[in-house]
Amino acid sequence: MGGRGVPYRYGSHTDVNGRTQQATIDQLHTILTTLLPQTAGCRIDHAWCGVLGVPRDWCTTVGLDPRTRIGWAGGYVGLGVSSSNLSG
Structure with a gap:
């Protein structure tokens, strides 16, 4: 459902405003x-x-990590919330 309305900026620059555009929120609500x-x-x-x-x-x-027995998961490529449960 997510992953829209925020453009990629060359060089991985972030938007200093940090707000989601209202049009994006409206689209997701629809x-x-x-x-x-x-x-x-x-x-x-x-x-x-x-x-x-x-x-x-x-x-x-x-x-x-077999030494510490600490497990980790990552790299969901934008699907973290909906797919993280598959990693345990």
């Missing part, structure tokens, strides 16, 4: 109410935007 009609009366209280970090190979990675 998609939300189309997919889930019961949300039509709901209001969107918060919206955010930020820099998207993408691994060079565009692949999600899961790892485990």
Whole structure:
């Protein structure tokens, strides 16, 4: 659902304003109410935007440090919230 309305700026420069454009919020609200009609009366209280970090190979990675037994996962390529549950 997300991942729209924030252009890539050459050299990975970020927008100093940091606000999501209202047109983007409206578009996402339309998609939300189309997919889930019961949300039509709901209001969107918060919206955010930020820099998207993408691994060079565009692949999600899961790892485990055998010495510390600390596991990690990353590289969701913009699908972190919806796909992070697949990594445990």
